[in-house]
Amino acid sequence: MPTLPYAILEAPSTLGLATDGVEHLPDQLLGLGLAERIHARRADRLAVLSKEPTPDAETGILNARAIAAWSPKLADAVEAVLDAREFPVVLGGDCTIVLGSMLAFRRRGRYGLFFIDGNADFFQPEAEPNGEGASMDLALVTGYGPSHLTDIEGRGPLVRPEDAVAFAYRDHKDQEEYGSQPLPKELKAIDLPAVRAMGIEAAARKAVDHLTREALDGFFIHLDADCLDDVVMPAVDFRVPGGLSWDELGVALRVALASGKITIYNPRLDADGSAGRGLADVLAAALGTAAPLVDRRRADIR
Numbered sequence: 001m002p003t004l005p006y007a008i009l010e011a012p013s014t015l016g017l018a019t020d021g022v023e024h025l026p027d028q029l030l031g032l033g034l035a036e037r038i039h040a041r042r043a044d045r046l047a048v049l050s051k052e053p054t055p056d057a058e059t060g061i062l063n064a065r066a067i068a069a070w071s072p073k074l075a076d077a078v079e080a081v082l083d084a085r086e087f088p089v090v091l092g093g094d095c096t097i098v099l100g101s102m103l104a105f106r107r108r109g110r111y112g113l114f115f116i117d118g119n120a121d122f123f124q125p126e127a128e129p130n131g132e133g134a135s136m137d138l139a140l141v142t143g144y145g146p147s148h149l150t151d152i153e154g155r156g157p158l159v160r161p162e163d164a165v166a167f168a169y170r171d172h173k174d175q176e177e178y179g180s181q182p183l184p185k186e187l188k189a190i191d192l193p194a195v196r197a198m199g200i201e202a203a204a205r206k207a208v209d210h211l212t213r214e215a216l217d218g219f220f221i222h223l224d225a226d227c228l229d230d231v232v233m234p235a236v237d238f239r240v241p242g243g244l245s246w247d248e249l250g251v252a253l254r255v256a257l258a259s260g261k262i263t264i265y266n267p268r269l270d271a272d273g274s275a276g277r278g279l280a281d282v283l284a285a286a287l288g289t290a291a292p293l294v295d296r297r298r299a300d301i302r
Contacts, residue, residue: 006040006287007086009077013048013070015063016096016134023048026091028276029283037284040089044077046070055131059146062131067096068148074100075107082108089287095121095137098222099149102141102158105220112163112211112219113141114256116249118226118240119171120183120191127179138166142187162186163216165207167252168195168227171240192242200248204255221256223249225279233275246282253286 008030012023026045035042049066056064074090078101081088090101095117105111115121121138124145128135133149140149142164143157150156161184170192174180183189188210195203211219225233229243244252 004085004087006038006089007043007081007084008035008040009043009074009081009088009090010045011074011077011090011093011097011100012045013067013093013097015048015051015067015070016094016137017132018062018130022092022094025093028273029091029280032277032280034280034284037280038089038287041086043081043086043088046074046077055125059148060125060128060131061133061136061146061149063133064146064148067099067133068152071096071100071103071152075103078104079107094134095222095224096133096140098137098141099152099158101220101222103152103155105218106155106158107153109217110163110215111159112165112216113159114165114167114207114211114219114221116167116222116227116252117169117224118228118243119224120166120169120175120180120189122166122175122183123178123180127181129178138164139181142184144181144184159220162188163211163219164188165190165210167203167207168192168244170242174240192244195244195248200244200251201255204252208256221253223253225275228279232278246278250282250286253282257286257288 010026012026014020014023049070051063051066055062074097078088078090082104090097102111102113115138119135121135122144123135123139125131125136133140136145139145141158142161143150147156152158165188166183167190188207190203190207198206226240227244228249229245230241232246233243
C-alpha cells in the first residue's frame with residue numbers, strides 16, 4: 001500500500017491554561033526519539049504569543065484573542081505539511097491547539113474529529129472556574145461559545161457537532177459539579193463506561209465508522225494524554241481516576257490510523273520520565289514508520 005511520510009509540527013502553546021509545563025511536551029517526546037522512530041521530518045516549531053494573567057473581559061476566556069490570532073498560524077503550518085503530501089503530527093501544548101489544526105482541514109472541506117480525551121472539554125466560559133480554553137476546546141471547535149473562537153476566519157463551526165466523536169472521557173462528576181453544558185445530542189459520545197461495555201476495538205471501530213461516512217472528506221485525531229489511566233499517566237494537569245491502559249490506547253490509534261493532536265502530558269509532573277517513555281512507546285508503535293495513503297484519513301497528535 002502506498003504510504004505518506006510523517007512531518008512533525010511543534011505547537012507548544014499553553015494559551016488555553018492558567019498553568020505552564022505542557023509546552024515542554026514536544027521537547028520531551030522528541031528527546032525520547034519519537035521523530036527517528038517514526039521516520040518523521042521535523043517540519044516547524046511555532047512561536048507562541050504571550051499569555052495574559054486574567055480572562056478576557058468580553059469572552060470570559062483566558063487569552064481568547066491570542067488563541068484566535070495564533071490558530072490561523074498553526075493552520076498555515078498544517079496546510080504546508082499537507083501541501084507537501086506529508087502526514088502532519090502536531091505535538092502540543094494544550095488542547096486549544098485543536099482549533100488551529102481543525103481550521104486547516106476546514107479550509108479544505110468537511111472533516112470529522114476523533115476526540116480521544118479523558119475529559120469531554122465542553123465547558124462554557126461562565127462554568128469554567130479559571131476561564132481555561134483547554135476545558136472548552138471541544139465546545140469551541142464545534143461552534144459552542146464566543147464567536148472570537150468558534151467562527152475563526154468566518155468558517156465556524158470548524159467541525160460540525162454531528163461529525164465529531166467524544167471518546168473515552170470519564171469526567172462526568174466534574175461536569176456535574178461545575179455545571180458544564182451537556183454534549184449536544186448530534187455529537188457522538190462514547191464515554192469510558194461505553195468503551196468498557198463494548199470493548200476497546202469494537203468501540204474504536206464504531207467511532208471510525210461514524211467518521212468515514214461518505215459525507216466526510218476524512219477525519220483528524222485529537223489525543224489528550226489524560227485519556228490514559230491516572231496510574232500510568234499522572235503527569236497531567238487535571239487528574240481523574242481511571243482511564244485507558246497503554247494497550248487500549250494503542251488499539252484505538254491503530255484502528256483509527258488503519259482507516260485512513262497529544263496534549264496535556266506535562267513533563268514537569270513526570271519526575272522519573274516513565275510516563276513520557278510510555279507515551280513515546282505507544283505512539284511509535286501505533287504510528288509505525290509511515291502513514292497509509294488513504295484519501296479519507298488524516299491524523300494528528302498533540
